[in-house]
Amino acid sequence: MMALGHAVGRRVLLPLVGVVIVLAIWQATVAIYRLPLIVLPPPWTVATTLADLVGTRAFWRDVGVSLYEFVAGYAIGTTLGVATGLAMGESRRFRQALTPVIESLRFIVPFAWIPLTILWFGTSYAGKIMLVAYAVYFVMTVSTARAIAHVDPTLTRVGTMLGMRPLRLALRVHLPAAMPTIASAARAAAAIGWIAVVAAEYIGASAGLGLMITNAASSLATGVVIAGMIVIGLIGAGVSAAILAIARAQPSAR
């Protein structure tokens, strides 16, 4: 009982103290230096701004647009990335042929593609979807290839002994065995993809959370900027949690 109380104190109370201290420093900074609202609004103002924002229709439209771009790009990038990675993991030749191309493209970070996607697709959704797919694709390809190559060889031998053909072996044995690694790569890729959407929306977009906060910044509505950052962080955390839940549900289903 004592131990339990102690654990609750450590896990809940102390972090709460940390949050309170940070908010107090924030509030004190605003009060002491008399910072105007456009530099740093106090925490309470940000909270009410966030509450007002959630009540508007435009906010939900921006959230919807950003999420749509992310989900579409993520689905495309993950599917293609896992497929390429699987092929690279299964065939040594294929891996050797593809590695230089993948490695050299991987160093062109997704953000550097933003201007090109604007030239190609304008401010439409397609450009962002391509960008997210690109960002996600390389993470998934590289991690899947590595995970497949590291699958326990015993499994392969057992599969071969049971008379499985290479394709069946790849899909029914190697892919499930590599799933934990692929799932954690999928979470890392989601974080990168989500932030790529936001960055792309800064530079050229007709709607979305990134556009919302850059617009707010240029009209010096700092409260909205911070509220938007909180929303972006929450959605990022939510997406990550959702992928974790899906990955956890997978093995129990089979």
Add this chain to the structure above:
Amino acid sequence: MTMNGAAAAAGRPAQRLAARLPGVLLGCAGALAAIAVWSLASHALQGGGVLNRLPGPLAVLRELARYVEGDFARDLVSSLRVFAIGWVLGVVAATLIGLVLGRSALAGAVFLPVVEAIRPVSSIAWVPLSIVWFGFGLGSKVFLVGLAVFLVVIVYAVDGCSRVPTDLERTASMLGMRRLQRFRHLILPSTLIEVLIGSRVALMAGWGTVIVAELVAADSGLGAHLIGVEQSYDVPAVMAAMISFGLSGFVMNALFTRLERHIVPWRRDATEDAP
């Protein structure tokens, strides 16, 4: 794969080359195939009009050569300066704060959750706020890069200084090492090694942040050049700028990986699985 590599490394250079030759040839074939697909696609998409949507490899290469001869050095130095200042500040701040949070159980329990809550908000999300705070100059970009690096390195710093084995610390104090000596000879080295690895991992995060900050602020550096050629609808120049970005990132990563292998050779595993 690792075993093959080890066996090949043990052999004589000539054998090693012979063993690797098919792989290298396949790699070249793959690269050539990619370039061929690119050329064909650029021919197929050649629609005329204002916007040359997909220039061929040669046009991009020409543009790259022109950029390298021209403003590339100036832009690179400008970007690298932002990057280096931010990176050093981020690493130093993360090391100091990591030491406090990792060594003091109370401070760790109070503030680590706050750090964990901020971490998922990528430094990219801070771009507009940082521009409100610091304007379009050097300050906002340094802040963003520093933040990006800090958020990565802090995890490594906390990990490094809290994972000194308790037995080792007890032995040291039993043998009469003072607090400061223990810090200097046990905790600090353990922390700095993790910080080193973390700061290599943070290279790419920091470099990506420089790009976004320069794309948004667009006053100087490689990112500003990229936005400039984008606004004049010059697709070959845009692609050349992208390649120059990739090359600089690649060179930095290669240099740092080599340095890291030299300083901490036993952490090969960590060097290999960086994104």
